Amino acid sequence: MPYNGKFKSTCSNISKKSKWKNPMKFHTKIRDCFELESFSKNLLPGAVAAMLLTPGAAMAIPSYTITDIGQWQPVAINDVGQIAGNVFDLATSQQRAALWSNGEITPLGPSDVTYSVATDINIFGQVVGTSQIPMGTQGTPWRAVKYTGASVVDLGAVDGGNSSEAAGINNSGQVVGRTTGYINIGGNSFFTPNVAFLHSNGVLNALGEQIGLLQSAAIGINDNGQIAGNDYGSGNAFLYDSLTAATKFIPSLPGDTTNYALAINNSGQVIGHSYNNLGYLLHSYLYDGTSTIDISPPGTYVLQAFSINDQSQIVGYGDVTGEDVGRKTGLFLYENGNMKFWDELIPEGSGWNLSAATGTFDINNNGQIVGVGNYGSEQRGFLLTPVDAPPATDIQYININSNGVISGESFNPAYPTVVVTHGWQYGVALGQDPLSQSFPLADVSQAVAARAIHDDQPLNLITYQWAGAYTDTFVEYNTAAIGVSEAGLILGRELNSLFNGAGYTGGVHMIGHSLGASASSAGYRPVHYP
Template sequence: MPALRKLSIASLGTAVISLGAVAPANAAAFYNITGLDFLPSDINDKGEVVGEQYLWQAGKVTDLTTIPGANNSPISATAINNNSKIVGGGLNAGGFSDQPFIFDGTAITDLGRPGDFCNEFCPPTTAADINDANVVAIGYVLYSGSERPVTYIQDESGTQTEVLFDTFAVGINNTNQVVGYSPARARGSGEGRLWTENNTTTLLPANAPEFAIFGTSIADINNLGQVVGAGPEFSFPDNSQAQIWSDPLNNSIGTILGTLGGSTSRANGINDLTQVVGAYSLADGSTEHAFLWENGELVDLNTLIDSASGWELTSAVEINEHGDIIGIGNFNGEQRGFIASAKPVPEPTSTLGVLVGVFGLVSWRKRRVKR
């Protein structure tokens, strides 16, 4: 069934929109929206969500500042892996403030400090991400008041390996590939970087002139080594657009994902099904909307939810392997976090039902192939 394999959520959304005269608007709601009282930063495959100082698990919210070891610190959670281990920054420990931490489900523990820099001085340090082997990607600023970041990885034994200099860490995958980006310099915006087994690859923006290596900001990497972020569209240099590096070790030049009417966009997250989420600007520049990209199709997430829900989804932050999406939106005019979960597949009793059934079959086939 080759036609089914090519069908994506994005193209399905386009098809359903075209059926407006056939089906009620609310019938095109493929996602249930759950509101969050904090702004999320990561979601694992169990559907557990972290963000700010909070952990969300099936409706239960835990304030991480109340966990033993938090030391009344203004901690902030950045990532959660499939072992439910959480990392972040902002911990007061060992006489120093703004340090990295890990939460193992029982207590919060200081991850230690980078190398020998903390005898008398300890820079602000944040754990940016953690993979399923519990290896953590950590970033710190080398000198106070400067923009000289360093990225290193730390395993469960505490062994530290410096991987990227002059680079803010943003992600690590299960093969210990690390991505980040350099700060902006006088020559232009930052430079995206990928570290793999002691080799560093510079991630170039799409359509860049030979001399223009700057301009990318990196957001995420999946277990296939695919990277997403944003970079300039050199036909219109001020218009940074969402990009994907599908095989960066063999082709370090990005591919633009596009926009939906506006001039700018950015990709924030990617899963192992190569589903990408992010945000794009509306044509009038008034605000942003969350998007989902898959198989070359870009769709506004707002077209896949109940139009009477009261939600306007402004940015999608991350997507897990089940297609659950977290992000930020406005609910009845108030900014909140959200979880968008795919609805159960209905019986195919109509043209729309057939399309939704096909969507469910495609998702099931993908998960089965992956397993």
């Protein structure tokens, strides 16, 4: 894969959060990237401070800047600022899942796919959704899929089923959704079009069968393995703990008969909507583990919450008529019992109108919000960012190729340094899921970058692409192994050039996969500091 200054593929897991302001602590902690620990409950404490206000107090929601991110449909944003969504090509009538990163939209999956949908994204840029299987073939089953960089993985279906849809993914790569297939309940086998599933460690499990639900769907999973979903039989949402196998059913709001969950955060709070069988007055609720709270203000006709972050900020669509403000419609932000609509959040005269915003909205732990709104006569994707958002962590992306050519950004001698080297059959590895045995160069690099971003640790991130000279899809292993020593010498020479030229004395952490570990070792031996 040509180096472009950023890495779009991802690693599958990362360890618990800790500060690495000390470079030596950083080198110690970076090893944890590849230990399968659960993600920290609060990924960015302090990044967006929760507003500690007493009920009824005035809420100081920060003002937002609004950014045009193109004519497409953004649906989810992670804490690194990558956005999953969908693009539509009028010329070919194709709709494809896509990833927005650093101002660029990249369609995901094979180019001949006729129709695919993105629904969620995790911190590593792994996107889940639904696509036709086989890819690009009309009239074939829909399958839940996971996109990781250049690869796409079919998550399958339960026994006897041929279709599935993915709804959510957590930072451990676990995926939830619904599937068709046969399930066994009370000793009897039933075929159902709606079975909640959990895909974990490469296996798709019929979650609906485990809970005993004939018609169900899972809509979200947090980093603690708690899953929110819906029981279509009873018309109630549920909260399932995949670690304890305990299930709670979420009660509807007083006077209502039906409720459905739409999102869950890392505290186990669930949001959804509640209504009666007559379909009147769609209200949104917040379930805190014990009670269901109506977050809809007086005068609500429709209030549909779509997303909740770890600071309990909620975004959604509303149609509300109040005595003091008249009718308000469109995007809302709710926090600590207070609600503001879009026109109170973005600058006046921006040219944007979010009163008839369509689709869904999402909010990350930095308070950034994505969705679709009207700009002039066009519907376009937008990104709202709090004006007091913290600055982005500085990561210097640098690449060294097999000829010893250095490209990318500038080396900073004040930052700790990590060097990542790929293994044999580099080309094949790029097409594999990082949950497999082979970790591609970009996948590991993205994991390192994600860790640094979460801990606000500036970093020199150097990738060594020795493919082409000694490794390739069609180069035999023995041939590649013979070239390891020379490849290492090239790496060591260029590291010396960087370190000595900048007066760097901070040490270096080497990560290599397969033969890349040998190349990294050979590359480190000749390294000497000024």
